[in-house]
Structures are given as C-alpha cells and as structure tokens.
Amino acid sequence: MKIPADFDAEIWSVVAEIPAGRVATYGQLARLIGMPGHARRAGRALAMAPEGLPCHRVVNSQGRTAPGWTGQRELLAAEGVRFRANGCVDLSASGWEEIG
DNA sequence: CGAGTGACTGCCA
C-alpha cells in the first residue's frame, strides 16, 4: 500500500472545499494534496467516499461525469454548473479555481 | 511474480 489512508481523507477534505456551482478534476484534487499523477487514486477515493461528501462536484479532465452515475449531472445542474452541448461539464466556466 | 483493470491524463489527427 504505497498510498496512505490519509490519501482518501485528503481527497475528501479537498472535495469538501469545492464551492457550489464549481467542479474540480481528479488530477486537480490529487495535485492539491501534493500527489500529482495519482488522479486514478483520487477517483478511487471518491468511489468509496461517504454520502456527506459533494463527490458529484468532481469530474475527469474531459468534464465527463462518473460512468453508471447519471444523477451526478443532475446534481451539478442543480448547483448551477453549466454544461456543454455534448453533456460534459464546462470546466472553462464552472471549473474550480478557474475564475477566482 | 505476471497479467488485467479502472469514477484518469496528455498528445496527435
């Protein structure tokens, strides 16, 4: 286990910092906790994330939502997140730390 | 120890 248990905790902590109406990428979360390149581990951390976590505000670099999880897109839309014509999140407009 | 997999990422056409 190269990845410490704190990894998931750190990811969840960063995810909890994501403001409503904004979205972050797995790579961004991994980078913010000081572990760039571990985006896949970040995704796995969200896969086992608790319900109280706004994991729906996390998408991949393409702005795509999690497979097998259609509610995520609806939750983001309810937060005020904008979407592109293809149904992907508009990271250029709703991306976290991309505005302020 | 080797091969396969995934809520990923970056480059090229």
Next chain:
DNA sequence: TTGGCAGCCACTC
C-alpha cells in the same frame, strides 16, 4: 472542437 491511442499507478486475480 472532437475522437482515438498510449502511459501511468495501485489494486486484484
């Protein structure tokens, strides 16, 4: 701007 391909890293069989 969009779609296809290869690389990455840890977990599982």
